[in-house]
Amino acid sequence: MRKVVKSLFAVVMSMSLITGCSSGNSSSTNNAAQGANSSGKTELSFYYPVAVGGPLTKIVDGMAEEFNKENPDIKVKPVYTGSYQDTTTKVQAAVQGKTPPDVAVMLSTELHTMMDMDAILPLDDFIAKDGGSEYVNDFFPGFLANSQVDGKTYSIPFQRSTIVLYYNKDAFKEVGLDPEKPPTSWDELVQYAAKLKKDGRYGVEIPSSSFTYWMFQALALQNGKNLMSEDGKKVFLDTPENVEALQFWVDLSKKHQVMPEGVNEWATVPSDFLEGKTAMMFHTTGNLTNVKKSAKFDFGVAFLPAKKNYGSPTGGGNFYMFKGTDEKKQAAAWKFIRFMTESKRAAQWSVDTGYVATRKSAYEEETMKQYVKDFPAAAVARDQLEYGHAELSTHNNGKVTKLLNDTLQSVITGQSEPAEALKKAQEEADKMLAPFNK
Amino acid sequence: MGELRAKWKVNMYAWLLLLPSLIFLLLFTFYPVIQTFILSFHQADLGSPEPFFNGIDNYKQMLEDEVFWKVLTNNIWFAIGTVPTSVALALAMALFANKALRGKSFIRTAYFYPTVVPMIAVANIWLFIYTPEYGALSHVMEWFGKGDMNWLGDQKNVMWAMIFMVIWKEAGYFMIFYLAGLQNISQELYESASMEGASSWTVFRRITFPLLMPTTMFVSIIAFTNSFKLVDHLVIMTKGGPDNASNLLLYYIYETAFSFWDQGMASALTIVMVVLLLLVAAFQFFGMDKKIHYN
Numbered sequence: 266m267r268k269v270v271k272s273l274f275a276v277v278m279s280m281s282l283i284t285g286c287s288s289g290n291s292s293s294t295n296n297a298a299q300g301a302n303s304s305g306k307t308e309l310s311f312y313y314p315v316a317v318g319g320p321l322t323k324i325v326d327g328m329a330e331e332f333n334k335e336n337p338d339i340k341v342k343p344v345y346t347g348s349y350q351d352t353t354t355k356v357q358a359a360v361q362g363k364t365p366p367d368v369a370v371m372l373s374t375e376l377h378t379m380m381d382m383d384a385i386l387p388l389d390d391f392i393a394k395d396g397g398s399e400y401v402n403d404f405f406p407g408f409l410a411n412s413q414v415d416g417k418t419y420s421i422p423f424q425r426s427t428i429v430l431y432y433n434k435d436a437f438k439e440v441g442l443d444p445e446k447p448p449t450s451w452d453e454l455v456q457y458a459a460k461l462k463k464d465g466r467y468g469v470e471i472p473s474s475s476f477t478y479w480m481f482q483a484l485a486l487q488n489g490k491n492l493m494s495e496d497g498k499k500v501f502l503d504t505p506e507n508v509e510a511l512q513f514w515v516d517l518s519k520k521h522q523v524m525p526e527g528v529n530e531w532a533t534v535p536s537d538f539l540e541g542k543t544a545m546m547f548h549t550t551g552n553l554t555n556v557k558k559s560a561k562f563d564f565g566v567a568f569l570p571a572k573k574n575y576g577s578p579t580g581g582g583n584f585y586m587f588k589g590t591d592e593k594k595q596a597a598a599w600k601f602i603r604f605m606t607e608s609k610r611a612a613q614w615s616v617d618t619g620y621v622a623t624r625k626s627a628y629e630e631e632t633m634k635q636y637v638k639d640f641p642a643a644a645v646a647r648d649q650l651e652y653g654h655a656e657l658s659t660h661n662n663g664k665v666t667k668l669l670n671d672t673l674q675s676v677i678t679g680q681s682e683p684a685e686a687l688k689k690a691q692e693e694a695d696k697m698l699a700p701f702n703k
Numbered sequence: 704m705g706e707l708r709a710k711w712k713v714n715m716y717a718w719l720l721l722l723p724s725l726i727f728l729l730l731f732t733f734y735p736v737i738q739t740f741i742l743s744f745h746q747a748d749l750g751s752p753e754p755f756f757n758g759i760d761n762y763k764q765m766l767e768d769e770v771f772w773k774v775l776t777n778n779i780w781f782a783i784g785t786v787p788t789s790v791a792l793a794l795a796m797a798l799f800a801n802k803a804l805r806g807k808s809f810i811r812t813a814y815f816y817p818t819v820v821p822m823i824a825v826a827n828i829w830l831f832i833y834t835p836e837y838g839a840l841s842h843v844m845e846w847f848g849k850g851d852m853n854w855l856g857d858q859k860n861v862m863w864a865m866i867f868m869v870i871w872k873e874a875g876y877f878m879i880f881y882l883a884g885l886q887n888i889s890q891e892l893y894e895s896a897s898m899e900g901a902s903s904w905t906v907f908r909r910i911t912f913p914l915l916m917p918t919t920m921f922v923s924i925i926a927f928t929n930s931f932k933l934v935d936h937l938v939i940m941t942k943g944g945p946d947n948a949s950n951l952l953l954y955y956i957y958e959t960a961f962s963f964w965d966q967g968m969a970s971a972l973t974i975v976m977v978v979l980l981l982l983v984a985a986f987q988f989f990g991m992d993k994k995i996h997y998n
Contacts, residue, residue, distance in 0.1 A: 354961045378964065381749045465836075474856070474944055525835060528856030528945040533834055542836050661749055663962035671770075675946035678858050700750030 307597045309341045312369035314352040314582065316424075316551065324617050332604050339597045349582065356587075360384045365587035368598040370423055373411035373583045374658035374666075377497040380414065381660060381701075386586045387417045391599040403608075403624045407579045407653025414496065420583035421602050422623040424614075426551040427646050427653055428483050428577045430570065434563040436461055436544040447545075447567035451487070451513060454545075454570045458523035461544035468523030469545040470538070471514065473677050475531035477670040478657050479578055480547055483569055484510035486576030486654055492669075497659040498701050500694045502669065503687040510572075511676055511683040519679070527678055549580060550646040553619030557640070566642035568649045575652040581620065612636075621646045660701040665694050736977075743970035754967065761971035771972070773947050774955045777862065781951060782930040784866035785873065790923050792874040794915070797881030798907075811882070818876040826939035829868045830855075833940075855941055858948040865936065865949055873929065877922045884918035885911070916995040924987050928980055952976050 311329065315321045322345050329343045346352040349372050359365050360382065371379075379385045392401055401409070401418060408422040434444035440460045448454040458468025471480050482492055489506035493499060501507070517524040529537075538546045539559050547569065556564065568575050584602045586595060604610070608626040612633035615622035627633055628647065637644045659665045672690040675681045743761055747754035765771050800810050817825065832839045833854035841851055854864045888911065896906050934954050937943055943950030943958070956976065960969035 350962070357961075357964065378749060381752065382964075383752060475942060525853060526857075527835075527853035530830075530834070530856065536834075537836065540837060661963070663958075663964065667958065667962065670944070671946045674944050675858075678856070678945045678948075680858060680946060 305338070307339045307593055309339065309367040309594060309597055309601060311341050311343045311601070312346045312352055312356055312366045312371075313343060314346055314349045314370060316349055316582075321618060324614070328605060328610065328614075332601055335604070336597075336600065339600065341601055356384075357382070360587065360589075363589065365589055367587070367590050367594050368601060369585050369587070370582040371420075371585055373408075373420060373422070373425075373579075373581065374656050374662055375585075376411060376414065376419055376658055377660045378662050379585065380419070384587055385419055386588055386595070387419055388421065388586065388599070389417055391595075392418060395599070395603065400603075403626050405621075405623065405625065405647075405650045405653070407650045407655075408621075408623050410653075410655035411579070411658055412583060420585045421606055422583050423581075423606065424551075424618070424620045425579055425581035425583075425623050426549045426620055427579045427649060428479065428547055428569055429550055429646055429649065430545060430567045431538060431548060431552075431556060432545040432565050432567065433461075433538070433541065434565050436466070436541070436562075444563070444565065447565060448570045449568070450570050451572045455517070455521050455523065458517070458545065459521060462523050466541060467525055467537075467543040468521075469517065469547075470524055470529050470534045470543040471517070471547045472531040472534040473528045473674060476580075477673045477677075478666055479580060481507075481511065481514070481669070481673050482578045482657050483547065483576060484514060484572075486578065486652075487569065487574065488572040491578075491654050492657050493655075493659050495655070497662075498698055500657075500659060500665060500669075500691070500698070502672075502694060503684070503691040508684045508687055511673065511687065513572075515676060515679075515683065518677075528674055550621055551581070551619055553642065553646075554617070555619065557619070557642075564642075566645045568645065568652075575649065577649055577653055578656040579650070579653045580656050615643070619643075621650070659698065661697045664697050668693050668697070739970045739973050742967055743974050745967045745970075747967040747970075748963070748965040757967070761967050762975075764968065765971055765975070770947055770950070770955065774950045774952050777948070777950060778931060778952045780862060781866060781869075781933070782927055784862070785869045785930050786923060786926040788866075789870045789873040789926055790877060790919065792870060793877030793922065794881050794919075796874060796878045797885060798911075800878065801882060801885045811878075814875040814878050816875065817872045818879075822935040823939060825868075825872060826936045829864075829936070830940050833864055855949075856945060858945055861941060861945065861949045865933075865941075868936065869930075869933065873926060877926065880918050880922050881915065884915045888914045920987060920991055920995060924984055927983055927987075931976060931980060 313325055325345075326343055329341045333340055344366070346355045346369075352369065353371055353375055356366060356369050356371060365384065376385075392398075404422050407427070408425050409418075412418055412420045412422065430447060432447050437444040437457075442457060442460060448457045454469065460468075462468040473480065478492075485492055485507050488510045489504070490501070492501060492507070494501075518526045524543075534543070534546050535548055535552050535556065537543045538548075539556065539561075541562070550566075553566070569577050584605070586598050586602070590598070606623065608624055609630050609632070611622045611624050611627040612630040614620065615627065616632055616636045622628060622633060628637070628644075657666065657669070668690055672681075672686050676683050676686050742754070744756060744758060745754040746757040746760065796814050800807065800814060803810050820828075835841055835851050835853045835856070838854075840854065844852065852860060854860050892910050892914075893906065896910060901909070931951070932953055933951055934957060937949060937951060937954045941949045943954050952972070953976065956969050956972045959965050959972060
């Protein structure tokens with residue numbers, strides 16, 4: 266008996282040791298949450314992801330360094346947190362551990378999810394104190410569309426993109442097409458692609474992995490309207506227009522045979538384009554700088570072709586701030602967001618990365634003017650923003666997005682028919698969104 | 704009294720030695736397992752910020768979830784496809800590497816290197832191999848005048864592509880165990896067999912193979928659990944697609960937990976997986992163990 270008691274004692278001892286450690290940890294995090302270290306500086310943790318090629322971490326670190334120099338009382342510590350998905354996971358874990366980062370860049374589509382978790386701060390008070398609507402209204406509406414709910418602003422656009430059509434001008438010349446006249450309608454897209462197709466080269470590629478829903482959303486927008494309601498509580502997947510849009514996508518490979526069959530990998534489509542394996546591609550502007558640097562041929566960038574009208578969803582990441590940090594830190598975090606989204610910095614960021622500058626005034630900056638003059642393709646995405654809409658973002662976003670991706674892939678690989686598959690997806694999605702429509 | 708004290712001293716000493724691993728075991732194994740078990744009976748998703756008890760709802764829902772069944776079926780096919788083949792291949796490679804007179808260490812290294820390469824790098828290499836049009840495999844197919852195949856983008860091919868890659872990766876690793884097993888078999892047995900004039904097939908069937916059974920059992924348990932643990936390659940190469948054709952149980956758990964934030968369901972799925980693995984391991988241990996000869 267005594268043995269048992271003793272061993273229990275040992276276990277209890279070890280447990281108290283553990284809890285001792287953990288309480289020590291939480292007190293130290295509390296100290297950090299006070300917002301000031303011994304030297305009186307406010308320290309900010311800043312999580313950010315990288316989703317496109319190029320030395321982006323260096324650029325971001327440089328910007329943070331510049332901010333620290335301008336604001337000696339604040340110290341921003343940038344933390345590179347992997348892909349968008351990884352970043353969201355890390356932020357989420359931190360929020361649940363009650364130590365949220367002070368500021369983070371996450372997909373603009375995480376908005377509803379973050380609100381359901383009660384994790385993010387509305388930014389209206391900060392905006393009101395600091396330039397008010399003048400500041401916010403300078404951002405392109407297409408980018409703000411994923412930032413606002415019920416008239417409140419929850420995030421500030423930063424590394425934003427949209428889908429454009431890249432095309433190989435040399436290939437156009439080779440088959441007798443005018444390289445200055447890219448296809449403007451679905452019909453033209455098919456005609457041109459058929460002409461451009463030859464042995465070892467397809468006419469067009471639309472990626473169908475990773476961001477399948479995004480590409481579908483572009484087609485849907487061109488054929489009418491967006492896939493979801495503004496409040497993210499409803500989706501409209503099985504409308505006749507959307508069925509037609511999906512049929513068109515399938516027809517490109519099955520009927521017209523101008524696109525490779527099966528799923529086209531998100532990451533290899535740009536390689537196909539650069540290798541001359543496809544003459545045109547739908548892809549994010551986030552790849553613009555990469556294509557510009559690597560293309561060994563003359564290439565052009567154009568609006569996505571229209572059916573009823575032009576259209577593309579926007580995409581990419583925004584700045585978010587989190588609940589549960591103290592006021593001093595919040596003020597500093599806001600200052601940092603303002604700094605990062607200043608017009609001249611947005612312009613430089615766009616030149617360095619290929620992302621679209623998020624503010625209208627950024628295009629008035631000298632750097633941007635010069636850049637657009639030397640490289641007119643850079644302005645295409647901005648001009649297309651007139652037809653830009655919110656990216657698919659709903660409550661229960663992860664599930665709904667996966668459902669749509671799976672459905673689209675099953676149609677693209679020939680396992681099911683557009684009308685039937687979309688109808689089933691609509692029913693499933695309604696179930697997933699039911700708890701939020703009470 | 705003195706005897707008791709001495710005993711106590713010994714016991715305490717043992718406990719102290721065990722303490723560090725005990726702490727880690729409690730903290731990182733038992734505590735999470737219990738938490739997961741409890742959470743699996745709760746509704747804890749985005750729609751319900753405060754988790755609440757919902758009995759076996761998660762499990763009921765799982766039974767109606769088409770994706771769950773697809774993933775489970777996939778996983779069973781994946782196990783059937785990878786486990787026997789990689790184990791058999793490992794044995795063949797070990798026999799060859801054990802016999803080879805010239806370049807012994809070269810052959811061993813060549814067989815073993817897939818195990819050393821980081822998982823992510825492996826996935827990237829195979830992504831290139833499987834790329835249609837200009838991927839390595841497409842080039843080879845071209846020599847034989849075969850048409851182009853979209854290996855990872857087609858529901859029919861993607862599972863075969865993954866199975867093949869995993870066999871390539873695992874066989875070399877298992878070979879090491881077989882090599883060690885082969886070295887442990889007493890040379891006298893082989894000498895007496897050759898005195899009796901036994902054919903090499905008989906030697907393999909009556910001596911080598913039976914004496915390697917403990918290794919075989921160990922290796923096949925590892926292979927089986929591995930077939931349920933594949934995640935990294937899926938993340939990079941297919942994301943479980945197209946339309947879940949290459950999705951496996953653990954990746955689905957990851958998605959449910961970290962893309963859908965449905966923690967109750969993720970916990971329930973985890974419990975199912977743990978139970979499944981325990982059952983198979985138990986069967987292999989208690990069922991097969993009796994038939995195995997340990998020397």
